[in-house]
Amino acid sequence: MLIDTHSHIYSEEFLHDRDxxxxxxxxxxxxxxxxxxIDSGSIKHMLDLADAxxxxxxxxxxxxxxxxxxxxxxxxxxxxxxLEKRKFYGIGEIGIDxxxxxxxxxxxxxxxxxxxxxxxxxxxxxxxxxxxxxDETLEIxxxxxxxxxxxxxxxxxxxxxxxxxVIDLGFLLGIGGxxxxxxxxxxxxxxAVDIKxxxxxxxxxxxxxxxxxxxxxxxxxxxxxxxxxAEVYDVSVAKxxxxxxxxxxxxxxx
Ligand code: NI
Numbered sequence: 447m448l449i450d451t452h453s454h455i456y457s458e459e460f461l462h463d464r465d466x467x468x469x470x471x472x473x474x475x476x477x478x479x480x481x482x483x484i485d486s487g488s489i490k491h492m493l494d495l496a497d498a499x500x501x502x503x504x505x506x507x508x509x510x511x512x513x514x515x516x517x518x519x520x521x522x523x524x525x526x527x528x529l530e531k532r533k534f535y536g537i538g539e540i541g542i543d544x545x546x547x548x549x550x551x552x553x554x555x556x557x558x559x560x561x562x563x564x565x566x567x568x569x570x571x572x573x574x575x576x577x578x579x580x581d582e583t584l585e586i587x588x589x590x591x592x593x594x595x596x597x598x599x600x601x602x603x604x605x606x607x608x609x610x611x612v613i614d615l616g617f618l619l620g621i622g623g624x625x626x627x628x629x630x631x632x633x634x635x636x637x638a639v640d641i642k643x644x645x646x647x648x649x650x651x652x653x654x655x656x657x658x659x660x661x662x663x664x665x666x667x668x669x670x671x672x673x674x675x676a677e678v679y680d681v682s683v684a685k686x687x688x689x690x691x692x693x694x695x696x697x698x699x700x
Contacts, residue, residue, distance in 0.1 A: 448672060448687050449478045449694040450665040452539075452573065452600050452620055452647035455503075456481055456488070456495040459651040459662055468499065471665035475687070478700055479665050482506045482539040482573050482600075485513035486524040493532075504700050506538040508561055511575055512546055514554045522560055529568055535698040537565040538573025539600060542586075545577040555586060562590045565597075571697050572597035573620075580608055584615070591615055596697060601649055603630070606638045613643050618693055620647040623655035623663065626674045633678045641679050645697070646671055646690045 450471070460467050471479065481492050481503055489507075496505040507528050509521045528534070540561045542554050565572045574597060576583045587595070599612045602619040609619060621644050625632045636644065646668050648654075654663035655670040669683075672690070676683045694700070 447477045447691050448475045448646060448668055449480070449691050449700075450476050450648050450650070450668050451480045451598060451645045451694050451698075452482055452622070453479045453650040453665045454482065454484070454488075455479060455650050455665055456491040457651055458491075460664075464495070467664045467666070468502065471668075472502065474666045474669050476665050476668055478502065478504060478694070480504050480506065480535065480573075480694070480698060480700075483508050484510045484539075485521055489524070489528065504535045504698060506536040506573060507534040508538045508540045508573070509557055510539050511541050511543040511554045511558065514550050514557045516550075516553075518550070518553050518557050522557060525561065526564065529564060534570065535700060536571040536573055536597070537561050537568075538597075539575045540572060541575035542579035542583045543575060543577040544579045544582070551582075555582065558583070559586055559590065562586070562595065566592070566594055569594070573600050574598065574617075575600055580604055584608075584611055587615055587617070598645055598647075598697070600647060601653070603632055604635070606635045609635055609639050613639060618645050618697065619643055620645055621675065622647045622649050622671055623653040623659070623667070625678075626655040626670055627659065628656070633674070636675070637678055641675070641681070641686070641689055642693070644675065644690055645694050646675075
């Protein structure tokens with residue numbers, strides 16, 4: 447059994463074959479799929495899917511950093527409204543993204559910190575998006591870490607020193623398709639840390655692993671990531687599945 451800890455399979459890219467894509471995932475051993483939210487525009491799509499597949503799809507609630515703009519306070523109100531209204535399995539995805547736009551960096555930081563506090567209030571794990579912002583993100587997590595904070599640095603693709611800082615703060619590394627890319631040195635990085643710190647993810651529909659690189663990603667393809675991790679640590683795929691699944695189950699309570 448495998449768990450995809452990060453999949454936007456509720457997105458419009460799957461408008462015509464969502465059920466088939468979920469069936470392919472299930473057939474490949476992916477028995478649980480965690481759905482991170484983006485913003486108020488994605489909530490209905492995500493929850494419709496979670497309600498249709500309650501034993502397969504587990505929704506998170508949060509505001510993505512690239513959706514933080516002048517209206518971010520309204521967006522955070524929507525996040526809080528939904529957290530009061532129904533069960534979610536974590537806060538995500540949240541974080542800082544300075545790749546696309548740095549205009550709202552202060553608002554991004556404020557939204558990130560605010561949502562970390564919501565995670566503490568509801569005792570939920572967080573799923574963190576980091577892009578060109580490792581130091582800024584880590585600083586806030588370190589300041590907010592009171593021993594209760596836990597979660598995933600999603601799509602981790604940093605250096606060995608950064609991986610170790612993430613682990614020292616009590617967080618897991620979310621490993622996806624990037625690990626399989628020819629030009630990636632992520633295999634060397636993860637080799638330097640214990641496999642017990644990893645969870646699997648796809649970031650569907652993005653970042654499809656080799657041999658599907660460049661195509662639309664889907665949760666079924668997580669098997670290629672599990673195979674690559676098995677190669678890196680020279681262990682069986684079953685061992686990778688056992689460790690990463692147990693990590694994901696413990697973190698999200700699923
Ligand atoms: Ni995502």
